Amino acid sequence: MATDTTPVDVGFRSERGPILVSLMLTTSLVALDATIISTAVFTIVGDLGGFSQFPWLFSIYLLTQAVSVPIYGKLADIFGRKPVMLLGIALFGVGSVLCGIAWSMPALIAFRAVQGLGAGAVQPMSMTIAGDIYTLAERAKAQGYLASVWGMSAVVGPTLGGVFSEYLSWRWIFFVNIPLCLLAAVMLIRNFDEKQIRTKRSIDYAGAGILAVGATLLILGLLEGGQAWAWSSPISLGIFAAGFVFLVVFVLVERRAAEPVLPLWVFTRRVLAASSLVSLLVGAIVLGLTTYVPTFTQGVLGTGALVAGFALATLTIGWPIAASQSGRVYLRFGFRVTATAGSLLVVAGTALTLSLSIESAVWQVAICCFVIGGGMGLVASPTLIAAQSSVDWSERGVVTSTNMFARSIGSAVGVALFGALVNARLGGADNPAQGDLAGALHLVFVAALGAAVVLVVAAAAMPKSASAPEVEDERADVRPPAVKE
Structure with a gap:
């Protein structure tokens, strides 16, 4: 296992501050977009029409984000983090402009796909860069700052979406991203200077294409199964079968590729496999709860949307608090x-x-969500940091992206599983009674508890050797980043 053993010229702590602020700003693009659009859906539908198509505003974004993440990770290990991050910011900005001027629901859905391609680079690159420029002891606090962006966005996003929709125009929920993209790009360009060693490395175009198709089919089947078509329908079975075939072909191609886009060794090293499984379960639990906790609070308890949002926000508040303190814990007791x-x-x-x-x-x-968020902060960040610490610079991008890809797959699985449970209990009722809805959502909570139990098993599967005290507090970066003074 590669460990962090070689010092890196990262400058004084204050010099890295502007980079961290830039990473937080770029993360806010993805985090805000995940929440701000939810309160504007009915306004958008009222303007553009296409009520039956609006779920695709979320599905297509998640789909393009998920399938592009592994590709960006490999590109970052070849060309550096900075150009890949800037590409992601540019795509997200262009997608935001196009969404803001969309003239129909199909056009808006297509432009959301462009936004998703940008988000696929931004989120993993933020965590990869943080892993590059901060020492092992500092990474938990840096990850805590990045996680805090999600907590703030959980509160600010729905509020902004409602304000823009009611007093300005729903188009401003996309236009607001433009100055944020420009500011984040300028700060990154000015403050983050990578020292790159030019090496001749090939790009696995075939593997990238096959992975994109296979992952697209798999996630599409999970997202739309039981919604757009029945799980046992020919189209559902055909999509899953085709996705499986493409993934089998992908494995065969990667075994022969000189520079595989997703090296198979990331699934054979115990620390990486365990951290990816943890990430998958985190994605399933978190997205399931963020989808159905507001439904429970509004539909069962009879609160308004704002109160429901604040109740859920405690999950994303507890997360960064625990994540920022997790460094002290894993440095003393270890990652596992x-x-x-x-x-x-x-x-x-x-x-x-x-x-x-x-x-x-x-x-x-709120208390339930806060406890869950605190637990997530102690499990998600440390397992990602353990994975990053087990490899050097030239592999950290693909390792981080694999972890994020697993979380995306978990999110899709969670949506499919929890949605199937609710639909099976309610029998397709459009306006279920409080008692029926409470019973259906109880099944969701039972499923979340089951996933949490499996999460314990996955966390315990981390190798004992992946303990922070046995890893020196520096990095073995092949191409270290530097910070401009």
């Missing part, structure tokens, strides 16, 4: 102990959701 403790907290939080009922108060929902 920290991740296992965090996953047990997630079990406790999801178990608490089973006690929620029609008579529950909103503060009880």
